[in-house]
Structures are given as C-alpha cells and as structure tokens.
Amino acid sequence: MIRTPLRPLARILNARATGQNPDVIEEENIRLRHEEMQAKSRQRAEGRLLVLGVFFLCAYTAVIGRMGVLATSEPSEPVASAAGSAIAAQRADIVDRQGRILATNFETHSLYAQPPQMIDPEGAATRLAEIFPDLDREDLVEDFTGKRKFLWIKKKISPEQKQAVHDIGDPGLLFGPREMRLYPNGSVAAHVLGGAGFGKEGVSAAEVIGVAGVEKQFDDYLRDPGNGDKPLQLSLDLTIQAAAERVLDGGMKLMNAKGATSILMDVHTGEVISVVSLPDFDPNERPRPPTSGFDPSVSPLFNRAVQGVYELGSTFKIFAAAQAMDLGLVTPETVIDTRGPLRWGKFAIRDFHNYGNELSVTEIIEKSSNIGTARLAQQIGAERQRSFLGELGMLEPTPFEIVEASGGTPLTPKNWSELSAMTISYGHGISTTPMHLAAGYAAIANGGYHVSPTVLKQRGAQHGERVLSEEAAKAARTMLRRVVTEGTASFARVPGYQVGGKTGTADKPRPRGGYYEDKVIATFASIFPAQDPKYVLVVTLDEPSVFAYDEERRTAGWTAVPVAAEMIKRVAPLLGLRPQVEPTEVADITLTSN
Structure with missing residues (x-):
C-alpha cells in the first residue's frame, strides 16, 4: 500500500518559494488521510452489521419454526439419556409361505425400581407380590430397604399389570418402554422359530436377539434396520x-x-x-435348557x-x-x-x-x-x-x-x-x-x-x-x-x-x-x-x-x-x-x- 507523504518535498519547496506556509500543506494531507480511514472503517462496520443481522434473522426463524412444531405436536415427558452405544429396537417379522405372521414385534413395558425415591417400600413390596405371584415379598423388602439404587423387577409386563403397578402410586416404581418378540400362534412351529430374548438392555430400550431356530440362524438379517419392512419368508405353511x-x-x-x-x-x-x-x-x-447330566432327548x-x-x-x-x-x-x-x-x-x-x-x-x-x-x-x-x-x-x-x-x-x-x-x-x-x-x-x-x-x-x-x-x-x-x-x-x-x-x-x-x-x-x-x-x-x-x-x-x-x-x-x-x-x-x- 502506497501512502501519500504529509510534507511532500516538491510542494514544500514550491510553497516556500511563493511565500506560502508549508504547514497548511501538512494539515490538508492529514485531513484527507483521516477521511479515507474513516470511510474504510464505516464500510467494515456496515458489513459486520449486515452479517450479524442475517445471523439473528436465521436464529429467530429457527426458533419460531421450532415453536410452531411444538405447538402442533402431542406433549410427551422428556426422558433422560446418557452417552453410550445405541440399542437396536426393531426386528423384522417372520412369515410363512403365504405371508401369514409367525413372529412379530409387540410393544410392552418393563418395570424397575429406584429404592432411594420410594415412599413406602414395604407397602409397595406387598402390592407387587399380589400383582406378580412369582415375586417374593420378603426379597423385595430387603432390596427396597437396602443400599441398592436400581433393580429390575420385571423385564416384561402386560398392560393390565402396568395399570395395577401404576395404581400403587409410588414414585420409586418406574416403567421403561420395551419391544418384545411375539409368536401369535403359540407352540405352532416352535422348534423352527426357536425363540428370542433380550441382549443389551437399558431403562428406555432393549435389544431383541435370537436364541434358537431361525431366530438365531438369521439374527443378522432380522436385526438389520434395512430389513424392517422385509419379513423373512419361510417355506412352512401355517395351516x-x-x-x-x-x-x-x-x-x-x-x-x-x-x-x-x-x-x-x-x-x-x-x-x-x-x-x-x-x-x-x-x-x-x-x-430353560436341561441341566448337565440330563438326557436332552x-x-x-x-x-x-x-x-x-x-x-x-x-x-x-x-x-x-x-x-x-x-x-x-x-x-x-x-x-x-x-x-x-x-x-x-x-x-x-x-x-x-x-x-x-x-x-x-x-x-x-x-x-x-x-x-x-x-x-x-x-x-x-x-x-x-x-x-x-x-x-x-x-x-x-x-x-x-x-x-x-x-x-x-x-x-x-x-x-x-x-x-x-x-x-x-x-x-x-x-x-x-x-x-x-x-x-x-x-x-x-x-x-x-x-x-x-x-x-x-x-x-x-x-x-x-x-x-x-x-x-x-x-x-x-x-x-x-x-x-x-x-x-x-x-x-x-x-x-x-x-x-x-x-x-x-x-x-x-x-x-x-x-x-x-x-x-x-x-x-x-x-x-x-x-x-x-x-x-x-x-x-x-x-x-x-x-x-x-x-x-x-x-x-x-x-x-x-x-x-x-x-x-x-x-x-x-x-x-x-x-x-x-x-x-x-x-x-x-x-x-x-x-
């Protein structure tokens, strides 16, 4: 960048020769330089204000759009989450040669407890033992009143059982969404289908994995999210x-x-x-599989x-x-x-x-x-x-x-x-x-x-x-x-x-x-x-x-x-x-x- 000198030698000599004051030339050059610097600063400031204005316009547009979406959606309770590997929750259906369902997914809930948040541990244990006869009341009381901060009570419960537990009203009894495997035909083709169980588990999801039969043989296919709408079709005829x-x-x-x-x-x-x-x-x-020493047949x-x-x-x-x-x-x-x-x-x-x-x-x-x-x-x-x-x-x-x-x-x-x-x-x-x-x-x-x-x-x-x-x-x-x-x-x-x-x-x-x-x-x-x-x-x-x-x-x-x-x-x-x-x-x- 070439800058104009404040006291150009040629003009100074010419001014002295004509009897003019050389300082006037310097003052004029200083004024012009300041005007140029002011114009550049103003242009830079206007550009920054324009960028800032565009940013705020986009931000307010996003906020207004989000508020519109929330205003038109159903309210739901927020769920706390922590960093970790995702749990695959979808599993493809299994159908017979005519397309009839042999195995599908069913949404249910799990039941777990956080004892520090429980109000009446003994009362809750008594009610739970009545709802789930296979649970022992004394064991539940011991778990609820001990040092445990978390424990599973039931991995799968029916809607009726969920309502009965909900009626207990204890804040320490909580529900988690579950996707379980359902075989609507009961024991039909049981040995071919095999069965499924839970792999990775969290309070808000559980991974369904095959444990036997085609459920295990084709586990990768059934768990692939890309095959969620492509059922595994077997040669069996349900009828x-x-x-x-x-x-x-x-x-x-x-x-x-x-x-x-x-x-x-x-x-x-x-x-x-x-x-x-x-x-x-x-x-x-x-x-459950037979114990060791037991004739498997x-x-x-x-x-x-x-x-x-x-x-x-x-x-x-x-x-x-x-x-x-x-x-x-x-x-x-x-x-x-x-x-x-x-x-x-x-x-x-x-x-x-x-x-x-x-x-x-x-x-x-x-x-x-x-x-x-x-x-x-x-x-x-x-x-x-x-x-x-x-x-x-x-x-x-x-x-x-x-x-x-x-x-x-x-x-x-x-x-x-x-x-x-x-x-x-x-x-x-x-x-x-x-x-x-x-x-x-x-x-x-x-x-x-x-x-x-x-x-x-x-x-x-x-x-x-x-x-x-x-x-x-x-x-x-x-x-x-x-x-x-x-x-x-x-x-x-x-x-x-x-x-x-x-x-x-x-x-x-x-x-x-x-x-x-x-x-x-x-x-x-x-x-x-x-x-x-x-x-x-x-x-x-x-x-x-x-x-x-x-x-x-x-x-x-x-x-x-x-x-x-x-x-x-x-x-x-x-x-x-x-x-x-x-x-x-x-x-x-x-x-x-x-």
Whole structure:
C-alpha cells in the first residue's frame, strides 16, 4: 500500500518559494488521510452489521419454526439419556409361505425400581407380590430397604399389570418402554422359530436377539434396520403345520410313544412345508435348557427332526435296491437267494419271518427281507455304497437352516467293511436324522436328483446333481407303492391318494451299549401321490406301543403307518391335491330281459 507523504518535498519547496506556509500543506494531507480511514472503517462496520443481522434473522426463524412444531405436536415427558452405544429396537417379522405372521414385534413395558425415591417400600413390596405371584415379598423388602439404587423387577409386563403397578402410586416404581418378540400362534412351529430374548438392555430400550431356530440362524438379517419392512419368508405353511401337529400329537398319545417327529417336504424344491417335533413348547415362554447330566432327548427343546440321530431300520432298504438297479446289477424281477440265516463270520443275519429260499428284488422290498437286502449290498460293495449314501447327503449334517441342524451329525462305522455294508443296507450300523431320510426319499421321488432340505421359500425346482437314473428311480417308486398295496404298510392306504413308502422298525440303543428288547424307533417314509410324487412325508415315533388283536404291537406297520396315513388324509387337500378315483373291478352283472 502506497501512502501519500504529509510534507511532500516538491510542494514544500514550491510553497516556500511563493511565500506560502508549508504547514497548511501538512494539515490538508492529514485531513484527507483521516477521511479515507474513516470511510474504510464505516464500510467494515456496515458489513459486520449486515452479517450479524442475517445471523439473528436465521436464529429467530429457527426458533419460531421450532415453536410452531411444538405447538402442533402431542406433549410427551422428556426422558433422560446418557452417552453410550445405541440399542437396536426393531426386528423384522417372520412369515410363512403365504405371508401369514409367525413372529412379530409387540410393544410392552418393563418395570424397575429406584429404592432411594420410594415412599413406602414395604407397602409397595406387598402390592407387587399380589400383582406378580412369582415375586417374593420378603426379597423385595430387603432390596427396597437396602443400599441398592436400581433393580429390575420385571423385564416384561402386560398392560393390565402396568395399570395395577401404576395404581400403587409410588414414585420409586418406574416403567421403561420395551419391544418384545411375539409368536401369535403359540407352540405352532416352535422348534423352527426357536425363540428370542433380550441382549443389551437399558431403562428406555432393549435389544431383541435370537436364541434358537431361525431366530438365531438369521439374527443378522432380522436385526438389520434395512430389513424392517422385509419379513423373512419361510417355506412352512401355517395351516398345514397346525394340522400336522394336531395329527401327530394325537397319534403319539394313541401309540403311547415317548416322542414323535414328522417332516413334509417338496421333492422338487427341498422346501419343508411342515416339520413337527413332540413334545414341543411355547416360544413366548421358552423353557430353560436341561441341566448337565440330563438326557436332552426328553426336553421339549430337543428337535427330533434334525437333532435326533437314530437307526431308521428298513426304510434304508430302498436305497440298496435303487443303487443296485442303477448300477445294472439287478432288475426288479431279478431273483435273490434269501435262504437264512445269512452268516458272515460269527454274525448271522435273519429275517423277521421266513420268506422262502428266494425272492425277487421287488418282493425283497415288499416283504422287507434283511437277507435279500444284505445280498444286494454284497453285490454293490462297501465303497460304492458309502459313495452313494454320501451323494444323498447321509454322511454330513443337513444344510437345513436352523442352528440345531448342525448338531445332527450322522453316526457311521469307522471301518466301512463288507459286514457294515450288509447291515447298513437294512438301516442298522448307521444313524441319521429323519431330515436326512426325507431328503434321500425326495431324490427317489423326483426322478433321481439330489435336493437339499430348506426352511426358506424357493422359486421353482432346486434340483442338484443326479444321483440315480430316471429308470432306477421309477422302479424304486413302483416298489414303494407295492409296500403299501401288498406289503408291510397296508394301513397307509388313503382313499383318493396313491401312497408309496417303506416301514422301518429299529431296536433302540442303550446309552451304554447294546439294545433294548422292548423299545424301538418306528418310522414310515412315504411319497405321494405315488404316480407323480410331489411330497415326501416321514413319521417317526420314539418307543411306540399299542395293543391290537390281543397282542402288543411296536412295529412301524402298526404304529407309524396309521399316523402317517391320517396325516396325508388331512394335509393332501390343503396342499391342493385333488383325490383320484382308483379303478376297481366291476362286479359281474348279467342283463336279463323281462
């Protein structure tokens, strides 16, 4: 910046030469400089006032806007908050394949106490014990009169209970908002849904987390705020699930069974339309897990469909027959030597009845011959048998999407010898879950393709790799149909629906080795409609026993088969399957003229 000198030399010399006073020049320059400085200061001040005016205008506009919002909103009590991690309060719904609610959220309240603010601790304790009978009055008095400054009384209370506590009128009893998980259908599909509980908790919110079933398996998805309006859709059908549970519960009681399970699966998609495990529970009031040393299978939390690893007996025989036909070793008419007992070293394999010296492959399945099936296993060989069962998914836990399924690891022999192959062919020496069996039968029913059981709704067929030829699968289905029409599953005849299937009765193993003489696992694995299979139904009863025809009956033909038949009769119409009139022989009629 260039400044003008107050006493410019040229003007001073000129003024002296003309007789003028040089000080006048300096005074004039000082005046001009002051005027320039004053103008700049004024301009700066005006700019600052403009900025300040704009700021105050914005501030007053914001205040007026906020006052308008408050004036038009509902009044609410302010809630104190503290710094900390946020608690996720939303959880997506779970629906069935038709979009019907299986699990949703419900707004409720928690009840807590701040003893220092209580007016009448003893009186409040007495009233609370009356409202909540599970609370002990003496314990409450001790907590209210002690040194505690905060304690939870109830994590969840009903609106009626909240009003009753509110009527006590003690300022030390406070309520906190809660979002809890609600299962409106009670115990229906309990083992699939699992249940939920509270994670992080505060007085004004609580985090809902899955503790079992799909609630835990898909916990990240359900807790994602972005999925709040996108429910998790399962493959289950609520109506069919409820009907299956009712039939199985009645069948279990009628057959005096300790427990029961059933699985209804789509053979082309692997979708599980219904899966039942009894005894069950209400996920709204999920019971505690059994203590250590307790047999988990007697707990209602035990899911027999995916956790129950059983020897499933003769239901495995169809796999041996199907593989033998697929390898070209036999045809359905091939005659097999069934003279018994079949000895292998010191071991002897016998049939339940004497079926004669020889049977065709079809008759082996129809009459359920252990000896005949073992002969087929000898032809197949241990290595090929193991490979085939592996392709069916029988050697690993099923990929069924609930956390409990990962614990259903099949039990197989360490040394898969020829003897192992012979016993495994009729379902002994290998233990799997009923879910494994359902997936295996689905491969036979759908024409030879592996399918993975799933609890999620699918779009279209989900065929995996081919494990059987179409011809072998078709022949196996014909054999399963003959088991119902001519063999051990005659009680599975359902009017209007052709059913095929295979019975299996296996002695129940003792916990410390050996087998019970009077306890069995009875299973019936079925496909329907047999002429064009769309569904697999597996029914398993634990320790069934029924008195019929002056004799105690435990075999699957007398126990599991009637239950499965009743279930098919009940659910087939719900699945949209129209009954078909089967042709029968026409009575001889002679037309005579009058």
